[in-house]
Amino acid sequence: MNRVYDCLLYFSAGICGLLLLGAVAGLTGFLLWHGLPVLGLELFFGSLKIGEIVDVIFLQQVVVDGLWPAVVGTCLLVLMALSTALPLGLGAGIYLAEYAGGKAKTLFSLTFDLLAGVPSIVIGLFGFSLTLYLHRQFSSLTPCLLISGLSLALLVLPYLVRTTQTALEDLPDSLRLTAAALGAEKSATIILVLLPQALPGIFSGVVLAIGRAAEDTAVIMLTGVVATAGIPRSLFDNYEALPFYIFYTASQFSDQHELQQGFGAALVLLIICVLLFTGAGLIRKKASYRLLYHSK
Amino acid sequence: MSGTLQVVFSGRRLLFLVTAGGVFVTLSILVFMIVLGLPLFTSNSFSLILTQDWAPDRGFFGIFPFICGTLAIVTLSLLLAFPLSLGNAVLIHLLLPPVAAKFLHRVVKMMTGIPTVIYGFVGIFLLVPFVREWFDSGSGMSILSAALLLALLISPTMILVFVESFAAIPKSQVRAVAALGGNLRQKLIYLYLPGAQNGILTGLLLATGRALGDTMIALMVAGNATAQPESLLDPVRTLTAHIALVMAADFDSIEFKTIFACGIILYLWTATLTLTLRFLPYGVLKSRLNRGLS
Known part of the structure; x- marks a missing residue:
């Protein structure tokens, strides 16, 4: 009888593994099958010639039929979210790891945990409410690139805080003691000794944050992304973005060509995100290896 | 004067402000939603919203089906x-x-x-x-x-x-x-x-x-x-x-x-x-x- 149970255990675990691998293979295979044939310059720039593509990059020409504006929109979003969240996340991470103690530390890190758990659509709703509120003061303000960028910054902030904090806390105490023994002040120790050592860990958090900002759809849906806007001219313009393009195509495509474009966009986003997340993992591994064998 | 400036801009104070800012924003998300949804609470219809069906044409604005969903x-x-x-x-x-x-x-x-x-x-x-x-x-x-x-x-x-x-x-x-x-x-x-x-x-x-x-x-x-x-x-x-x-x-x-x-x-x-x-x-x-x- 025990034998039967053992077999059952092996069998069901095997089934679980096959189901998971099958699902992943099905998903990526399906996207590759439909997306690979359209992957190329035409997907991004439509029917433009090579010379015209150069013009597009220098904003001299508009792309009508292609992913280019969506790609640019996503890059701008990531740039804005990161440039806002990075200084804040670094600052808060350093404070939590090196200065805060006792009750304050517990309270602060609990709050960042809360923020990390807030669903992205609720963050989007917050961005939207903020716009409504500001609209009463400055009537020209509508949902736009600026609001989306700031909301996304809020979304990735807890990741940056957490990775900075753990990267610093994982450093061996001998580093802090040595610096102090050499007469370095605390701020000098942090800037000159601890941060350089923690850099790979922090960097992996940044890469992860880029991935989150690039893939999130719910936040930008409420804060100013539209289906066709071209390249935004200012921070107060509407814009396009890759994940929203995919969502929009899935429900609103009118012909085979648009559907193909949607598959192409989905494949591009999948490749970008998987590369970013794998990259973050590799950096973290490198960082822990360095900590183990080189810093002591 | 330079003394006060030094205190205000000292690294530790700055980092504390940044961290406290994060806490402030996290809490203000909830506060913002409560303030903007305030009419729901004051007009005593919050329990109705939680329990009713969603049928705007008949005047029902309940989110109960969505909670179930x-x-x-x-x-x-x-x-x-x-x-x-x-x-x-x-x-x-x-x-x-x-x-x-x-x-x-x-x-x-x-x-x-x-x-x-x-x-x-x-x-x-x-x-x-x-x-x-x-x-x-x-x-x-x-x-x-x-x-x-x-x-x-x-x-x-x-x-x-x-x-x-x-x-x-x-x-x-x-x-x-x-x-x-x-x-x-x-x-x-x-x-x-x-x-x-x-x-x-x-x-x-x-x-x-x-x-x-x-x-x-x-x-x-x-x-x-x-x-x-x-x-x-x-x-x-x-x-x-x-x-x-x-x-x-x-x-x-x-x-x-x-x-x-x-x-x-x-x-x-x-x-x-x-x-x-x-x-x-x-x-x-x-x-x-x-x-x-x-």
């Missing part, structure tokens, strides 16, 4: 994903030879990077037609389709936490069970599952949070019907999808105010999960770990 999808996806994740964690940590285990672990890690909108996209064109043909009902957009995809979305989180908590079980105990002649099934039942119960609970709670907060899968493949669901093949609307869908309405209407009720509910649910996670008795796990190392 959310809970149905989340529960079903957890029921599907939990055994799947446990099986995979056992495969990775116990059953597979090192090379294959490493491969499966890699794949699971890679899965955490797949954007939700892509699950939704593939769901619409691959899973939904399949569910439609197989069960021969409606459009194929249903609780079942959404829960299947959501299970795929939350499994990696659970698997990674499970594997980590299996690995945290002291080697001495593993060897002791092996020395007593325990086979794999006995190791699993008497050592790994009880030993990793905190980790398993952590994984479940994290996965629940992800499932509750997901918008795109529910919005794209759950069908967004406003009626109360009666079977797993019925289309439903979740709280998250409701927020995304009502945006277009008039800003002063009750219809619009209900999305703040949805937001508040989601915020409170996820906050409860986070707090529960925070106060799990990790001490047990940690002391075991230390004993194992010493």
